[in-house]
Amino acid sequence: MAQVNVLISGGFSGAYEELVPRFERTSGIKVATGSGASQGTGPQTIAAQLARGVPSDVVILSREGLGELIAANRILAGTDVDLARVGVGVAVRTGAPKPDVSTVEDFKQILLKTKTVAVPGSTSGIWLTTELFPRLGIAERINVAVTPRGTGAAAMVAAGDADLAVLPTSEIMHAAGVDFAGNIAPEIQFIQTFSAAIVAGSSEIEASRRLIEFLTSPRAAEAIRKSGMEPLTAGHGDGG
Structure with a gap:
């Protein structure tokens, strides 16, 4: 069974924790989750964890933090997607x-x-x-x-x-x-966008893509709204 390793920051976690079990049930893909800060200093930021080789296929974090990862060539080009925004x-x-x-x-x-x-x-x-x-x-x-x-x-x-x-x-x-x-x-107000992307070097690209598609599907929109965020991509694609 495929397993996707995710590193996620706090902003999107509420919706994510509700959605992952549904994704695992419907896809047959297992998801293992670690967490870290989108930006900042210290050993637990997502960037620091990627730099020291923590196994990761997908990252979910603020657009600002993702921009830094893209600049550092940590992200598979063209896989970044905005999920939701929040004040x-x-x-x-x-x-x-x-x-x-x-x-x-x-x-x-x-x-x-x-x-x-x-x-x-x-x-x-x-x-x-x-x-x-x-x-x-x-x-x-x-x-x-x-x-x-x-x-x-x-x-x-x-x-x-x-x-x-x-x-x-x-x-x-x-x-x-x-x-x-x-x-x-x-x-x-400071409106933050939370985004997902596939990590460069991931060996589970297809499974990772399916997870991101699920998080941007109409099925995920309700959980995102309930967590106080505004979904950005519901209605695009079928989420299949």
């Missing part, structure tokens, strides 16, 4: 009052009143700390805890170690111990 939202501890973060000023004031805000060290967190917080003039005035992954940022809030986390909405929807307070205002 950035705010997570609070389960049961805590949900702040209104729907306007730029509200979001800014909430952050200024917050003792600690957790963000992932990957694509969205890099954008928050290098672009948005400086743009809002609060970078020097807030205490930001950067965790390698979105799961870590949500876990800090769940444990009471941070008052709120700012991360892709899809990573809030399936995290334990946190509630979704809302998306940040459209004018400061």
Whole structure:
């Protein structure tokens, strides 16, 4: 039986975890999953894992992270496909009052009143700390805890170690111990696209292609929506 080894970042994981068992049942292909950050530093980024030879056929990560892999010749040319997109939202501890973060000023004031805000060290967190917080003039005035992954940022809030986390909405929807307070205002929103591609040197190209086709098929769209993301490719092809 064919086996596809996947390396995935947090953003698409909620939908993916629901979809993979269905794919395995209908295709007879086994899927083994590892995870890593789309971007950033440290040994657990997807790029670092590929560089040290972690067996991988398919990667699913932010378009920014995939761009870096393509530039490094890690991806089989022409196999990259956008799966879904998602904005950035705010997570609070389960049961805590949900702040209104729907306007730029509200979001800014909430952050200024917050003792600690957790963000992932990957694509969205890099954008928050290098672009948005400086743009809002609060970078020097807030205490930001950067965790390698979105799961870590949500876990800090769940444990009471941070008052709120700012991360892709899809990573809030399936995290334990946190509630979704809302998306940040459209004018400061960061829309991230999550994409899939086949890794250069994969020995399971056909099975990998079938997995990516399944994730872009209309059958996958509902699970993607439920995880807080907007599917990008439903309706293209038959997903067969």
